[in-house]
Amino acid sequence: MNLKIADITEILNVSEKTIYRWIKSGKIPAYKINGQYRFSEEEINRWISENKMVNRKKEIEDEEPINLPDLLGKGGFYEVEGDDVKEVIENMVGIIKLPVNLKKDKLIEELIKREEMISTGIGNGIAVPHPQEKVIEEIEDERVFVCFLKKPIDYNALDGKKIHTLFLILSARKERHIELLAKISFLSRNKEFLDMLELQSKEKIIEFIRLKKVEWDEIMERRKKI
Incomplete structure (x- = not known):
C-alpha cells in the first residue's frame, strides 16, 4: 500500500x-x-x-445531466462595463463569483486566447465566451453567467452586429460544453427570448429557460424510446 x-x-x-x-x-x-x-x-x-x-458513452450517461436554469442560478446575472473585447472580459471576470480553485488571471488568459482564435459572437447581439483550455474538473463547479454590457461593443460576431449580452460558459467536459452551447444558440434565435435580454428581465429569462428545459427533456425521453 x-x-x-x-x-x-x-x-x-x-x-x-x-x-x-x-x-x-x-x-x-x-x-x-x-x-x-x-x-x-x-x-x-x-x-x-x-x-x-x-465505454465513454456509459460514463456520459452516468454524469449529472445538463440543467441550464440551475447553472444560471449558480452563475448569476451581472452588468459589465468595457469599450472592447479585452476590457469587457477583464471587467466581467473581475466581478463574477468563480469556483474556489479557479484563479481569475487564469480564466482571463484563457478567455482572451479563445477570442484571438475566433470570435465567440454567435449573432443577434449574443456572445458565448469560454476558456480555450479546460479550467474546471468537477461537474459541481460548472456554471453559466449572464453579463449585460452597459454599452454594446464590436465583438467580431458572424452577423456583424454589436454584442449586448454575454453567456460565459464554464463546463467540465467537452460534450457538456457542446450541449450548453447548442442550447444557448437555440435560445439566441428566439425573438421572445431576445426581447427579454434587451429588457434585462432576469426573472422572465429564467422562467423562459425553465419552460424550454421541459421541452428539451421531453424530446430526450422520446429519443431514448426510439
Missing part, C-alpha cells in the same frame, strides 16, 4: 475531490490505514488498464 491520495491525483490527473468521490462509490480500489487512504500500485495499474476499456 505504497501510494497516497496525492500520488493518485498525479497519476490520473484528476482532483482530490474526484478521488474521494470514487472511493466513496467503490469505483477505485482503496484501503483506509490509520485514518488515511492508501492504494496498491499493482491494483491501481490493473484498474487503469481495465478502465481504458470503459
Whole structure:
C-alpha cells in the first residue's frame, strides 16, 4: 500500500475531490490505514488498464445531466462595463463569483486566447465566451453567467452586429460544453427570448429557460424510446 491520495491525483490527473468521490462509490480500489487512504500500485495499474476499456458513452450517461436554469442560478446575472473585447472580459471576470480553485488571471488568459482564435459572437447581439483550455474538473463547479454590457461593443460576431449580452460558459467536459452551447444558440434565435435580454428581465429569462428545459427533456425521453 505504497501510494497516497496525492500520488493518485498525479497519476490520473484528476482532483482530490474526484478521488474521494470514487472511493466513496467503490469505483477505485482503496484501503483506509490509520485514518488515511492508501492504494496498491499493482491494483491501481490493473484498474487503469481495465478502465481504458470503459465505454465513454456509459460514463456520459452516468454524469449529472445538463440543467441550464440551475447553472444560471449558480452563475448569476451581472452588468459589465468595457469599450472592447479585452476590457469587457477583464471587467466581467473581475466581478463574477468563480469556483474556489479557479484563479481569475487564469480564466482571463484563457478567455482572451479563445477570442484571438475566433470570435465567440454567435449573432443577434449574443456572445458565448469560454476558456480555450479546460479550467474546471468537477461537474459541481460548472456554471453559466449572464453579463449585460452597459454599452454594446464590436465583438467580431458572424452577423456583424454589436454584442449586448454575454453567456460565459464554464463546463467540465467537452460534450457538456457542446450541449450548453447548442442550447444557448437555440435560445439566441428566439425573438421572445431576445426581447427579454434587451429588457434585462432576469426573472422572465429564467422562467423562459425553465419552460424550454421541459421541452428539451421531453424530446430526450422520446429519443431514448426510439
